[in-house]
Amino acid sequence: MVYGWNFAVALVHQIYIHEMGHLLVAKRKGIKMTNAIFIPFVGALIALKEEPKNANQEADLAFGGP
Structure with missing residues (x-):
């Protein structure tokens, strides 16, 4: 509510990208x-x-996320 919907959507998108990095590395390994x-x-x-x-x-x- 403080930063608005644009910030919320961007934050969720960043969390998604971060977690998919971990999953991608795990799949490859x-x-x-x-x-x-x-x-x-x-x-x-x-x-x-x-x-x-x-x-x-x-x-x-661990490094797959960042």
């Missing part, structure tokens, strides 16, 4: 994840169905 779940007024959540095999995969997942 073969790591199973859930779909992105958007939580109003909080952000989004993606859960791992399996753990990364090593620290490099975990780092790739």
Whole structure:
């Protein structure tokens, strides 16, 4: 309500792009994840169905978002 609808739409779009980055990297690395779940007024959540095999995969997942 403070910044208006344009800001809200842009913010949700940025969250979407960020989460899709994580999903894209996970798909390329073969790591199973859930779909992105958007939580109003909080952000989004993606859960791992399996753990990364090593620290490099975990780092790739983390850097996939930004």
